[in-house]
Each structure stands twice: as C-alpha cells, then as structure tokens.
Amino acid sequence: MIIRCYGARGSVPVSGAEYVKFGGDTTCLEIRSKNDHIIIVDAGSGIRRLGNHLLQEGRFEYSMIFTHSHVDHILGFPFFKPIYDERTTIQLLGCPTAQGDLKKLLSRSMKAPFFPFPFENLKATFNYSVECALDFAIDSIGISSIHLSHPNVGMGYRFSEDGKHFVFLTDNELGFRHRNGVDFEAYVAFAKDADLLFHDAEYLPGEYSVKKTWGHSTYTDALDLALKANVKRFGLFHHNQDRNDAELDGIVGHCKEIIKGRGSTMECFALTQEMEILL
Numbered sequence: 001m002i003i004r005c006y007g008a009r010g011s012v013p014v015s016g017a018e019y020v021k022f023g024g025d026t027t028c029l030e031i032r033s034k035n036d037h038i039i040i041v042d043a044g045s046g047i048r049r050l051g052n053h054l055l056q057e058g059r060f061e062y063s064m065i066f067t068h069s070h071v072d073h074i075l076g077f078p079f080f081k082p083i084y085d086e087r088t089t090i091q092l093l094g095c096p097t098a099q100g101d102l103k104k105l106l107s108r109s110m111k112a113p114f115f116p117f118p119f120e121n122l123k124a125t126f127n128y129s130v131e132c133a134l135d136f137a138i139d140s141i142g143i144s145s146i147h148l149s150h151p152n153v154g155m156g157y158r159f160s161e162d163g164k165h166f167v168f169l170t171d172n173e174l175g176f177r178h179r180n181g182v183d184f185e186a187y188v189a190f191a192k193d194a195d196l197l198f199h200d201a202e203y204l205p206g207e208y209s210v211k212k213t214w215g216h217s218t219y220t221d222a223l224d225l226a227l228k229a230n231v232k233r234f235g236l237f238h239h240n241q242d243r244n245d246a247e248l249d250g251i252v253g254h255c256k257e258i259i260k261g262r263g264s265t266m267e268c269f270a271l272t273q274e275m276e277i278l279l
C-alpha cells in the first residue's frame with residue numbers, strides 16, 4: 001500500500017514563506033492498494049493538487065471516504081477537477097449517523113450563493129453507499145474504523161493489507177472525551193503495533209488549557225499514544241494554522257528526545273504535503 005499526503009494543515013489553508021517545508025493545504029490523503037486501486041481520504045484543500053495529478057495520470061475511478069465533515073476536510077471538493085469530467089466515477093462511502101449524509105454535505109458545499117456551479121450539474125458519476133459497519137474492505141485493503149473524540153463526531157481508520165497496517169487518527173482529542181469518543185486506552189489498542197500512525201498533534205502542551213474541548217490533541221499526548229501503541233513510525237498531523245516550519249521542526253526534535261528518553265527507537269516526523277510512504 002502506498003500512502004500519499006496532499007495536506008496536513010489543520011483548520012484552514014495557509015500560505016507564506018514560513019510554511020514552505022510542511023505546506024499549507026488541509027487534510028487529503030491518497031492510498032493506493034497493491035492492485036493500484038485509489039482511495040481518497042478527505043477533501044481538504046490538498047485534494048486540488050491530487051485531482052491535477054490524477055487527471056495527468058489519466059485515472060478516473062476512485063473510492064472516497066471521510067473522517068468527518070468539518071469545513072477544512074471538505075472545502076477542496078469543488079476544486080477537485082475530476083468531478084467535472086464525465087469519465088469520472090467516484091464510489092463514495094460514508095455512515096450518515098457518524099458523519100452526516102456525505103453526498104448532501106458535499107452538494108451543500110457547492111450551493112449558491114457560496115459557489116457558482118451546482119453539484120447536480122457535475123459530470124462525474126457518484127455511487128453513494130452507506131457504510132456503517134466498523135469493519136469493511138475497499139479492494140484489497142481491509143479497513144477498521146473507530147469513533148473519534150471530536151465535536152460533531154467523526155471516524156478514524158486502520159488500513160490493512162498483506163500484514164501492513166496504517167492508522168489515521170486526525171481531529172481526535174485525547175485529553176477530552178467527546179460524544180461517541182472512546183478513552184485513551186481504546187485508541188492505543190486501535191493503533192497497536194501499526195507500521196505507521198498519523199495522529200492529530202495540533203497543540204503545544206502550554207496552549208491546550210484554553211483550547212480544551214475544541215477537538216484536538218497536544219503533540220505530547222499524541223506521542224504518548226504512539227509509544228504506548230508500539231507503532232513503528234509516527235507522523236504528526238493536523239498542524240496548527242500558525243505553526244511555522246521552524247516551530248514544527250522544533251516539535252519533532254522534542255518528540256525525538258522524549259522517544260529516546262523512553263528507550264524507544266520509534267521513527268517520528270511531521271507530515272509534509274508532498275510525503276509518500278510505501279508500506
């Protein structure tokens with residue numbers, strides 16, 4: 001399985017010289033199975049660049065799933081050019097009770113007066129299927145889900161193929177249990193022994209007291225989870241909108257000190273919007 005990150009920024013896209021290394025686009029991942037089936041996770045602003053790459057490659061069939069429907073995770077959808085192409089077919093999977101009706105939410109993001117072109121006129125074919133089972137599969141990738149601890153709820157995922165496991169938990173607040181959320185130990189169990197974990201690492205410990213209940217974790221809580229889950233590689237995700245490249249490098253440096261201090265050899269990095277990882 002190949003995992004490509006097209007956006008790791010949280011809350012709002014950012015730009016400027018201070019965001020060059022990690023990038024300013026919001027959440028979008030592309031996962032490719034061993035059969036080259038394409039799964040898109042979230043439609044943050046990063047999906048614009050993904051769409052351009054897919055058109056260049058001549059690929060028009062994808063599955064699409066979402067963690068949740070907060071605006072930073074769907075705002076790129078109208079700018080995903082394949083939806084304007086009649087050759088495109090999108091298998092949209094979602095659970096209305098956990099995420100809202102995704103087709104309706106995406107169509108609402110294109111409603112007048114917010115957008116000039118209505119969803120109903122798109123040329124792509126959307127096959128929307130309700131997927132509320134916690135365990136399902138897309139092509140050769142098995143997917144387990146867990147409810148996130150986040151305002152307005154959402155889902156985290158564990159993608160497995162041929163004994164390799166990638167866990168994606170963004171917009172997950174480990175320090176506070178929201179409706180539907182589970183406790184810290186349950187997230188540790190969900191990420192257990194994964195080859196790769198991306199976890200929300202929005203806040204510095206010192207920032208958290210005023211942002212508690214906003215739905216995000218401190219990088220130290222996320223790191224603690226990664227260490228307790230014994231994951232092999234840990235990627236910091238959902239970078240704070242004001243966190244510049246130097247500050248993110250500093251956070252990664254501090255994480256590496258903590259990892260060493262706890263006698264672990266776990267690899268740690270912060271996601272950039274150009275990153276590609278082969279499992």
Ligand SMILES: [Zn+2]
Pocket residue numbers: 010011070072073171238
């Ligand atoms: Zn978010």
Ligand SMILES: [Zn+2]
Pocket residue numbers: 068070150171215
């Ligand atoms: Zn959110």
